[in-house]
Amino acid sequence: MAAIELIDLKKNYGQVPAVKGVNLTVADGKMIVLVGPSGCGKSTLLRMIAGLESISSGHLHIAGTDVSTVEPAKRDIAMVFQNYALYPHMTVRQNLEYGLKNRRVARAEIDRRIAETAAILEIGPFLERRPRQLSGGQRQRVAMGRAIVRNPAAILLDEPLSYLDAPLRVPLRGVVLR
Known part of the structure; x- marks a missing residue:
């Protein structure tokens, strides 16, 4: 960063x-x-x-x-808001790839970054779901994923862990520090 x-x-x-x-x-x-x-x-x-x-x-x-x-x-800043800021009409995968497509990142690189980010945030099983089909904690992980997948110069987090499931808070603190 x-x-x-x-x-x-x-x-x-x-x-x-x-x-x-x-x-x-x-x-x-x-x-x-x-x-x-x-x-x-x-x-x-x-x-x-x-x-x-x-x-x-x-x-x-x-x-x-x-x-x-x-x-x-x-x-080149990514910001994760407390209220998720996800596109409701897109799947999780589409939400993650949106910024990368706009930056004209190669398809293979988009797929690699999404797979890596989904594994880190444990959202792989949700990639084809829409945000309304997710819990608050799952939506928050997708919002964090949208920031992480871009690999920006800096990531700003506005209360990003507030809606996360308790068992995921500690491991995700480590992800944020990376």
């Missing part, structure tokens, strides 16, 4: 500050966890890094490049 650096990052909604001058460096290959009460700006900060929220002021560097004004699709 690429290094991420936040330099005096701020987000205001009108006159209301949501993120107040955050300075943070996450080294290449490292993971951090943001902890705080509801409404303190954790999700807003993640959305700013992903490019889903504009930055009011400050700078954001990914892999040494200032991406403060770069559109989300060009940041």
Whole structure:
């Protein structure tokens, strides 16, 4: 994963500050966890890094490049939301391959990545099902798989383990760290 650096990052909604001058460096290959009460700006900060929220002021560097004004699709960031963000009309396999197809990844490579990701997340038996046919924990694993299969520069997780089945939480923490 690429290094991420936040330099005096701020987000205001009108006159209301949501993120107040955050300075943070996450080294290449490292993971951090943001902890705080509801409404303190954790999700807003993640959305700013992903490019889903504009930055009011400050700078954001990914892999040494200032991406403060770069559109989300060009940041090479994957984000897993608490509410899954899956395409309901697609199968699990189609959800996993969607981003890879858009990036024109070769079919053999798509199949290899899906097989590897499905094995890690234990979702192989669900590849031909639609999201509505899955439990909340299974949907969350598919959402994580959509991020992992892309092999992006960085993955942002907004409460990704909250809906996972208890026996899967511990092993998936290890997957997230890899």
